[in-house]
Amino acid sequence: MTAILTRKSELSLTEPAPDDEEFGHLLQGAATAPDHGRLRPWRWILVRGASRGVVWEAVARDVPERSEQILRGGDRAPLRAILIFKPQRAHKIPEWEQLAATVCMTHALMLLLHERGYGTIWRTGQLCTSVSARRVLGVTAEEEILGSLDIGSKGGPESAAPRRTLPDIADRVSRFVPRVTVPGGSASFSTVPFSSVTD
Numbered sequence: 001m002t003a004i005l006t007r008k009s010e011l012s013l014t015e016p017a018p019d020d021e022e023f024g025h026l027l028q029g030a031a032t033a034p035d036h037g038r039l040r041p042w043r044w045i046l047v048r049g050a051s052r053g054v055v056w057e058a059v060a061r062d063v064p065e066r067s068e069q070i071l072r073g074g075d076r077a078p079l080r081a082i083l084i085f086k087p088q089r090a091h092k093i094p095e096w097e098q099l100a101a102t103v104c105m106t107h108a109l110m111l112l113l114h115e116r117g118y119g120t121i122w123r124t125g126q127l128c129t130s131v132s133a134r135r136v137l138g139v140t141a142e143e144e145i146l147g148s149l150d151i152g153s154k155g156g157p158e159s160a161a162p163r164r165t166l167p168d169i170a171d172r173v174s175r176f177v178p179r180v181t182v183p184g185g186s187a188s189f190s191t192v193p194f195s196s197v198t199d
């Protein structure tokens with residue numbers, strides 16, 4: 001609960017970021033997230049330093065009207081880990097489940113990075129639809145870019161924000177109460193009371 005309540009998307013990320021070895025180590029942990037069929041239908045492309053410019057120049061080429069803004073954003077984090085969804089299309093595990101497994105892995109990775117003191121933010125935007133970026137990164141026709149997990153050290157003013165408060169989820173959960181006495185009758189639902197949670 002502490003990790004959940006203290007993680008938040010960090011807009012300002014500076015050096016240092018985890019090196020390849022540390023990223024790989026944490027990814028091994030994250031790769032144990034729930035994954036129906038254990039297909040691991042994803043891969044990461046780590047982009048650092050001047051290579052970031054190459055990728056975001058490609059994105060900017062595809063959206064000339066926003067190119068300045070896109071180029072400015074290219075180096076917004078020391079490590080831009082690009083998440084590629086690599087589903088097995090004709091597999092018995094439906095594609096949505098493969099996407100769900102990919103998201104489970106990514107959230108686990110974000111929490112592991114957070115636990116090590118790194119900040120993250122998952123960014124999507126123009127990168128995901130950029131044909132030029134796909135070409136530069138070697139993304140195949142079978143794959144999709146799900147965005148960039150920006151990783152670095154927390155430095156912005158928002159880093160000092162207090163722990164988040166828990167959201168009100170009272171209307172998002174109910175208890176199923178079958179009406180066994182009425183054949184074919186409808187079930188009823190009752191809401192589940194929650195007391196506020198603390199760790």
Ligand SMILES: Cc1cc2nc3c(=O)[nH]c(=O)nc-3n(C[C@H](O)[C@H](O)[C@H](O)COP(=O)(O)O)c2cc1C
Pocket residue numbers: 007008009010121122123124125147
């Ligand atoms: C799939 C996905 C895509 C996101 N894309 C962006 C984005 O393009 N730009 C951005 O500023 N934040 C992006 N975010 C971060 C969300 O804006 C952020 O998680 C949300 O505002 C809640 O903030 P928190 O993570 O601090 O709780 C994305 C998050 C997810 C899960």
